[in-house]
Amino acid sequence: MLDQRVLPTREVYRVYRDYREVARAIKDMVIRGAPAIGVAAAMGIALGARTLRAADPARDFERLCRAFASTRPTAVNLFWAIQRMRRVFTRNRHRSPDTIRTLLEREALAIHDEDVATNRTLGMHGAALLEDGATVLTHCNAGALATAGFGTALAVVRAAIDAGKRIQVIACETRPFLQGARLTAWELKKDRIPVTLITDNMAGHLMQRERVSCVIVGTDRTAANGDVANKIGTYPLAVLAHRHAIPFYVAAPLSSIDFGCPNGDKIPIEERPVREVTHVLGRQIAPSGIRVLNPAFDVTPNELVTAIVTERGIARQPLGRTLPRLVEGAPAKPERKAEARRMRARRR
Amino acid sequence: MLDQRVLPTREVYRVYRDYREVARAIKDMVIRGAPAIGVAAAMGIALGARTLRAADPARDFERLCRAFASTRPTAVNLFWAIQRMRRVFTRNRHRSPDTIRTLLEREALAIHDEDVATNRTLGMHGAALLEDGATVLTHCNAGALATAGFGTALAVVRAAIDAGKRIQVIACETRPFLQGARLTAWELKKDRIPVTLITDNMAGHLMQRERVSCVIVGTDRTAANGDVANKIGTYPLAVLAHRHAIPFYVAAPLSSIDFGCPNGDKIPIEERPVREVTHVLGRQIAPSGIRVLNPAFDVTPNELVTAIVTERGIARQPLGRTLPRLVEGAPAKPERKAEARRMRARRR
Numbered sequence: 001m002l003d004q005r006v007l008p009t010r011e012v013y014r015v016y017r018d019y020r021e022v023a024r025a026i027k028d029m030v031i032r033g034a035p036a037i038g039v040a041a042a043m044g045i046a047l048g049a050r051t052l053r054a055a056d057p058a059r060d061f062e063r064l065c066r067a068f069a070s071t072r073p074t075a076v077n078l079f080w081a082i083q084r085m086r087r088v089f090t091r092n093r094h095r096s097p098d099t100i101r102t103l104l105e106r107e108a109l110a111i112h113d114e115d116v117a118t119n120r121t122l123g124m125h126g127a128a129l130l131e132d133g134a135t136v137l138t139h140c141n142a143g144a145l146a147t148a149g150f151g152t153a154l155a156v157v158r159a160a161i162d163a164g165k166r167i168q169v170i171a172c173e174t175r176p177f178l179q180g181a182r183l184t185a186w187e188l189k190k191d192r193i194p195v196t197l198i199t200d201n202m203a204g205h206l207m208q209r210e211r212v213s214c215v216i217v218g219t220d221r222t223a224a225n226g227d228v229a230n231k232i233g234t235y236p237l238a239v240l241a242h243r244h245a246i247p248f249y250v251a252a253p254l255s256s257i258d259f260g261c262p263n264g265d266k267i268p269i270e271e272r273p274v275r276e277v278t279h280v281l282g283r284q285i286a287p288s289g290i291r292v293l294n295p296a297f298d299v300t301p302n303e304l305v306t307a308i309v310t311e312r313g314i315a316r317q318p319l320g321r322t323l324p325r326l327v328e329g330a331p332a333k334p335e336r337k338a339e340a341r342r343m344r345a346r347r348r
Numbered sequence: 349m350l351d352q353r354v355l356p357t358r359e360v361y362r363v364y365r366d367y368r369e370v371a372r373a374i375k376d377m378v379i380r381g382a383p384a385i386g387v388a389a390a391m392g393i394a395l396g397a398r399t400l401r402a403a404d405p406a407r408d409f410e411r412l413c414r415a416f417a418s419t420r421p422t423a424v425n426l427f428w429a430i431q432r433m434r435r436v437f438t439r440n441r442h443r444s445p446d447t448i449r450t451l452l453e454r455e456a457l458a459i460h461d462e463d464v465a466t467n468r469t470l471g472m473h474g475a476a477l478l479e480d481g482a483t484v485l486t487h488c489n490a491g492a493l494a495t496a497g498f499g500t501a502l503a504v505v506r507a508a509i510d511a512g513k514r515i516q517v518i519a520c521e522t523r524p525f526l527q528g529a530r531l532t533a534w535e536l537k538k539d540r541i542p543v544t545l546i547t548d549n550m551a552g553h554l555m556q557r558e559r560v561s562c563v564i565v566g567t568d569r570t571a572a573n574g575d576v577a578n579k580i581g582t583y584p585l586a587v588l589a590h591r592h593a594i595p596f597y598v599a600a601p602l603s604s605i606d607f608g609c610p611n612g613d614k615i616p617i618e619e620r621p622v623r624e625v626t627h628v629l630g631r632q633i634a635p636s637g638i639r640v641l642n643p644a645f646d647v648t649p650n651e652l653v654t655a656i657v658t659e660r661g662i663a664r665q666p667l668g669r670t671l672p673r674l675v676e677g678a679p680a681k682p683e684r685k686a687e688a689r690r691m692r693a694r695r696r
Contacts, residue, residue, distance in 0.1 A: 175547035199523035201581025205646040233549025280628040298553040
């Protein structure tokens with residue numbers, strides 16, 4: 001794993017040989033980003049499966065799954081990836097340990113490859129939303145570093161640029177963990193995509209000055225009604241975008257949409273260590289012993305979301321109706337509404 | 349001066365013997381906060397006046413004033429304090445150099461003492477706005493460290509506590525310079541006032557969870573119509589407070605209200621060095637050579653301001669009408685509206 005905690009000043013790769021180290025790396029944010037966490041957990045489970053004991057492999061496998069399920073509570077891709085691995089195990093539990101291991105490894109690699117493919121398709125759908133010359137404001141890192149490759153929010157930017165549009169990005173630094181300053185700025189600069197760094201609290205001022213064309217963010221878990229859990233600070237951006245009539249888009253592979261979760265109130269919000277707030281890269285910025293809150297995510301209510309971009313197309317308002325249609329495979333774009341209505345009628 | 353750049357981990361006092369050092373200290377934010385800047389500039393001018401040459405004292409004095417006027421463009425208290433010092437000089441220009449020096453020193457000390465008195469009165473007026481048990485969210489540092497003592501926004505908190513109310517404070521860390529984490533948290537903790545530190549982008553989440561009773565901030569310059577320039581990140585808090593129907597109060601000594609400035613569009617916004625964003629206490633947090641914006645202030649439009657608390661009382665909506673009345677000396681509280689109308693009628 002590329003250790004994302006020490007970017008952008010150092011590029012350090014870590015090799016893990018024990019699944020517990022992989023779980024620890026997810027918890028400590030060596031790797032982060034909802035899709036990347038899902039892929040890493042699948043890889044970790046495949047690694048852990050090498051140590052399943054013949055006596056009670058099912059029990060061993062569940063312990064393995066639990067180790068990953070307890071790392072980060074909010075990102076639903078984690079639970080989705082664990083579920084995919086569990087299905088492979090359950091379906092093949094009576095086969096030889098070697099076969100099981102091979103099948104689990106194959107599934108983890110499939111999750112990895114599908115993620116890249118998903119992001120490319122998602123990016124292509126989203127690119128249509130960006131006009132030539134647009135300035136995209138983004139928060140946290142929903143880029144290549146947050147996925148198996150290409151990104152989610154940044155996939156939209158990359159696809160628009162690949163289509164010949166001139167796009168520039170404003171990256172919010174994203175306190176406390178600084179994913180915007182350390183990761184988004186780093187990967188965009190590496191790809192020569194024009195990027196300007198700001199502190200999170202400058203976004204409102206830039207919107208006032210009409211310097212933002214749209215906001216695009218990723219999501220750690222989106223509920224069935226379109227409420228979006230994402231990195232802390234996303235909700236204020238949505239409120240500001242709404243006030244300034246700036247479109248607010250969410251790039252969400254279907255693996256990050258939790259159709260079992262009716263709305264945002266039901267999404268668990270992870271509270272992270274105090275030290276992330278009181279220290280920046282080891283330097284103390286607040287008085288010792290100060291009381292601190294550190295919720296890692298917030299929930300943006302669906303009414304503030306202009307559209308959700310997925311690998312199956314774009315869901316617009318009302319999201320509670322258009323999102324489920326994407327999973328059913330029906331087209332969700334407004335221009336195809338009549339067609340969708342016809343298809344639903346035929347199904348009845 | 350207490351060097352505010354190295355708080356809260358170190359308490360370092362600096363002694364300046366040359367007015368240019370004082371101007372430099374203001375520019376480099378050894379001292380900051382609109383009222384404190386005003387007091388420091390007055391003191392600096394009194395210090396510089398010791399070197400007025402008999403040949404052309406008026407020209408020397410103007411050079412002195414210019415050195416301070418060019419330090420920070422947004423805070424109006426700076427220009428107000430320079431103006432007060434200039435008036436003393438002009439009125440006494442034909443007296444002996446010794447007398448002029450003494451009078452300027454006296455004026456600087458008067459500005460200092462009046463600031464403390466002003467803040468105490470302002471705090472008493474504002475305390476009435478806070479209910480027992482209230483949680484006040486504040487941004488940047490509008491405390492004792494930003495003034496000659498007692499603070500502006502924090503004067504309201506201190507006065508309410510002195511009046512026996514239980515008040516707690518949520519301090520936004522205030523990137524990039526971290527006045528909230530380093531200064532507000534430090535001075536409140538020192539005074540044993542309960543304070544919780546958050547990153548700036550957490551305020552929306554806490555308002556959603558109904559954990560904020562009201563917002564109180566200071567101001568670097570408030571226009572005649574009630575548009576409020578304050579530390580970058582204030583405007584998003586006002587927008588969020590409005591969405592959640594949470595009162596948004598501004599603590600503004602009259603010296604920070606610029607009646608010559610019709611509205612917020614006319615307030616110059618200082619752009620500060622890039623390094624404040626890319627480095628935190630010397631640690632690099634972003635890729636080298638990244639493009640950065642660093643506006644130090646934003647403007648909150650008057651319609652988002654519930655009330656402005658001054659040493660002459662509280663101005664409520666419509667601020668464009670109630671604010672000027674405070675200067676005329678007429679009572680501004682709504683309950684005294686009829687009386688104010690009578691008084692104005694009498695004056696005509």
